[in-house]
Amino acid sequence: LESAKATEHKSVGNESERANLKDQVAALTLERDNLRSQLGESSSKSEEPKSANEETQAMIDKLQEQNASLNAERDGLQSNLDEFQQWSATAQSRISEIEAELSNVSKERDA
Numbered sequence: 001l002e003s004a005k006a007t008e009h010k011s012v013g014n015e016s017e018r019a020n021l022k023d024q025v026a027a028l029t030l031e032r033d034n035l036r037s038q039l040g041e042s043s044s045k046s047e048e049p050k051s052a053n054e055e056t057q058a059m060i061d062k063l064q065e066q067n068a069s070l071n072a073e074r075d076g077l078q079s080n081l082d083e084f085q086q087w088s089a090t091a092q093s094r095i096s097e098i099e100a101e102l103s104n105v106s107k108e109r110d111a
Helices: 002-110
Strands: none
Touching: none
């Protein structure tokens, strides 16, 4: 009889211990899930600025390429303008010479 009571007492003790262990496992599982969730949030937060930094760097690179292209175009246009101004000055000088010759020829003819 006493061994039956001892077995029953152990059984109740084991059930109580099992329930306690189940509660601890549930609490630890919840804590683990929370930590994983926080880790996921922090890693995605650290990736977001990285992505934003990558996007910003890509935009900077693109703008630098456009700037280089525009500078080259500007330099080419400035060169063309310089050549045209030189040609224009030469043409204007030649026109002045021709007008002077025309004036002299007209004076000789009329005289």
